Amino acid sequence: MCRVVDLQQAVLARNEDAARELREALAARGTVAVNLLSSPGSGKTALLEAELLLAGRRGTAVAALTADLATENDALRLARSGAPVKQVLTDGLCHLEAATLARHLDGWLPEETRLLFVENVGNLVCPASYDLGESLRVALASVTEGEDKPLKYPTAFGLANLVVVTKADLAEAVDFDEQAFLTHVERVNPGVEVLFTSARTGQGVGLLLDRATAVLEGGAVHRPVMGVPSAGHHHGPPAAPHGPDQGHGHAHEHGHTHTHEHGHGHPHREPALPPAVS
Amino acid sequence: MHEMSIAMAVVDQVAQAAPEGAGRVESVLLQVGELAGVVPDSLHFCFELACSGTVLEGAELITEPVAARARCGACGTGWAVGMPPELACPGCGDGAATELLTGRELQIRSVRWADRPAYADQEG
Numbered sequence: 001m002c003r004v005v006d007l008q009q010a011v012l013a014r015n016e017d018a019a020r021e022l023r024e025a026l027a028a029r030g031t032v033a034v035n036l037l038s039s040p041g042s043g044k045t046a047l048l049e050a051e052l053l054l055a056g057r058r059g060t061a062v063a064a065l066t067a068d069l070a071t072e073n074d075a076l077r078l079a080r081s082g083a084p085v086k087q088v089l090t091d092g093l094c095h096l097e098a099a100t101l102a103r104h105l106d107g108w109l110p111e112e113t114r115l116l117f118v119e120n121v122g123n124l125v126c127p128a129s130y131d132l133g134e135s136l137r138v139a140l141a142s143v144t145e146g147e148d149k150p151l152k153y154p155t156a157f158g159l160a161n162l163v164v165v166t167k168a169d170l171a172e173a174v175d176f177d178e179q180a181f182l183t184h185v186e187r188v189n190p191g192v193e194v195l196f197t198s199a200r201t202g203q204g205v206g207l208l209l210d211r212a213t214a215v216l217e218g219g220a221v222h223r224p225v226m227g228v229p230s231a232g233h234h235h236g237p238p239a240a241p242h243g244p245d246q247g248h249g250h251a252h253e254h255g256h257t258h259t260h261e262h263g264h265g266h267p268h269r270e271p272a273l274p275p276a277v278s
Numbered sequence: 279m280h281e282m283s284i285a286m287a288v289v290d291q292v293a294q295a296a297p298e299g300a301g302r303v304e305s306v307l308l309q310v311g312e313l314a315g316v317v318p319d320s321l322h323f324c325f326e327l328a329c330s331g332t333v334l335e336g337a338e339l340i341t342e343p344v345a346a347r348a349r350c351g352a353c354g355t356g357w358a359v360g361m362p363p364e365l366a367c368p369g370c371g372d373g374a375a376t377e378l379l380t381g382r383e384l385q386i387r388s389v390r391w392a393d394r395p396a397y398a399d400q401e402g
Contacts, residue, residue, distance in 0.1 A: 002304055002392045007295055011287050011308070011384045095280050126280035129315045129384075151362040155315035158363065190366050190373020225348070225365045225376045226313060 015130055018098035022133030025102075026116070031109070032216045033116045034208075035134035037156050039149075040122030042142045043166035045074045046199035048117055051209045052081035060213065061112040065104060066119040067096050074119065084110050095126035098133050115212050124153035136215045138208065142167040143176035150184040158188040158226035162195065162211055169198040189224045284316055284384070285324035289334050292389050296333060301394035303329075303337040311383035312346040312361055346381025 010016070026033055038044045048064060055062040063084040066074040075087030088096070088104050101118065109116065118134065120127040139160035141149040144167055150157035157163060163185050171178065178196075185194055195211075197204030215221055292306055306325075310316055318341045325339040346359040348367075355369030359381065366373035 002390055003297075003300075004388050004390045005295070005297055006388050007292070007386045008388075009291050009295070009386045011284055011291070011386060013291075014287065093283075095283070097283070125315065126283075129280060129284075154362045155313065158313070158365070186366060186373060188363055188365060190376055225373070225378050226363070226382065228378050228382065 012129065012131075015098050018102060019131035019133040022098050022102045022105075023135065026133060027135075029111070031113050031116055032136065032212065033118055033132065033134040034136045034138060034212050034215075035127075035132050036117060036119050036138050036140060037124060037127050037160070038120075038122060038140035038142075038166075039124050039145060042122070042140050042145065043199060044119060044122075044140050045077055047140070047164070047166055047197055047205070047208065048119060049078050049081050050199045050202075050205045052078060052083040052117070054206050055115065055209055056082050058209070060114055060209070061110070062115045062117065063110060063113045064117040064119065065101070067121045069093075069121065078119075084108075084113070090121060093121070094123050095121055095130050096132055097130050101132050114216055115209075117212075124149075124156040128153070128155040128159055136161050136212055136221060138162045138164055140164045140166055141181075143171045144174050147177045147180040148184060150181070150188050154188045155226070157185060159224050160189060160192060161221045161224065162208075163189070163192055164208060165194060165196045167198060167200075168196045168203055169201045189226070192222050192224060281316060281320040282324045282328065285321060285328035288325065288339075288386060289328045289332055291386060293333055295389065297391065299394055300333075300391040302392050303334045304390040304392050305338040305340055306334070306389050307340045307342060307387045309342045309344050309383040309385045309387055311344040311381040313359075313363060313378075313381040314384040316384060318343070342387070344380050344383045347379045349377050349379055351375035351377055 023033070036044050036048065045066070052062055052064060064078050065086045065088060066078060067088045067090055068074055069090055069092055072087045075085045079085040086104060086108055090096070096118070118132055137160050139157045141163070143165060165181065182194060185192060195204055195207045197207065199205060288306060288308065292303060310318055310321070321341065322339055329335050329337055346363060347356065348359050348365060349356045350367035350369055350372065352372050352375040353367060353370040355367050357364070357368050359365060359378070365376050365378070367376060
């Protein structure tokens with residue numbers, strides 16, 4: 001004997017619940033999170049360092065959390081900007097999840113932070129599936145990666161609120177076809193804005209900060225076509241009701257996560273996030 | 279390779295939804311949209327590992343592909359978006375009014391449970 005039970009549950013529902021809670025908790029304290037996705041070596045750390053430095057000059061309170069499989073190199077680079085920086089080592093895990101991020105922010109994120117930049121693990125596949133509670137998701141690609149990157153990684157570019165091209169100073173040297181790149185982006189994410197930047201020459205530096213600040217001030221964010229939650233299908237409510245302890249505040253650990261904090265003269269205050277996310 | 283995380287999430291959710299008197303899980307039916315960003319082969323491999331030592335041990339994962347389809351809100355054209363996806367309307371060329379109807383699913387549809395024998399916890 002056996003029986004078939006209709007479940008109709010989204011597999012990523014728990015992450016989405018955790019992401020929603022984190023987004024609300026951040027909003028309640030006046031912080032906006034920016035999730036940066038790119039391949040390894042795309043130059044997102046160099047760009048982010050320049051943006052953090054500029055934020056300091058503009059008097060915008062920013063912080064950055066950077067996730068890598070190993071090494072603290074990125075945190076050391078970003079910390080040169082003077083902004084509070086936290087390195088998360090994923091020990092091999094290819095992406096960040098919302099509950100993991102919430103845990104790392106709890107007790108670390110300085111209270112005055114208005115913009116939190118999350119530098120996701122360098123990977124254009126896995127991080128794309130995980131909402132981290134960000135209000136602005138940015139997919140980056142360097143000109144050296146080729147014009148067809150958005151077509152090869154449609155989920156990463158298709159779900160972005162903003163696309164940033166890096167290393168634009170090398171475009172000529174690598175014969176980068178800007179028009180083809182824009183066409184490919186438009187194909188997977190109609191209407192999304194594309195920014196051209198070079199951390200080396202300073203081209204476009206500050207635009208990312210401008211866009212993030214606009215979100216902070218309540219500006220509209222581009223809504224990608226692919227961003228519809230669980231597109232289509234008229235799924236009914238889950239057959240099994242969610243219990244009070246199901247899917248909330250429940251963190252999945254896939255391997256250990258080490259955390260190292262970099263003080264760099266910035267006293268880290270201890271304001272925890274609201275209890276909802278701890 | 280986030281398929282392991284996905285497989286573990288499936289196993290967790292199925293195990294928590296066990297109905298009264300249920301025994302082991304025979305199969306799980308999962309819908310995987312063309313644009314879900316998940317590789318079914320990889321997911322099958324990970325699922326077997328993730329089931330080990332749970333009520334899902336030995337369960338079969340059945341994946342049901344869902345084609346990605348879109349509709350243009352401006353001119354009403356419907357189309358299969360394909361892979362890589364074409365999300366600008368092939369009818370009027372506009373992308374601003376595109377609505378993605380299907381293709382992002384990553385959804386547990388149903389679970390086939392074996393009943394636990396009334397006389398013992400051991401199986402047969």
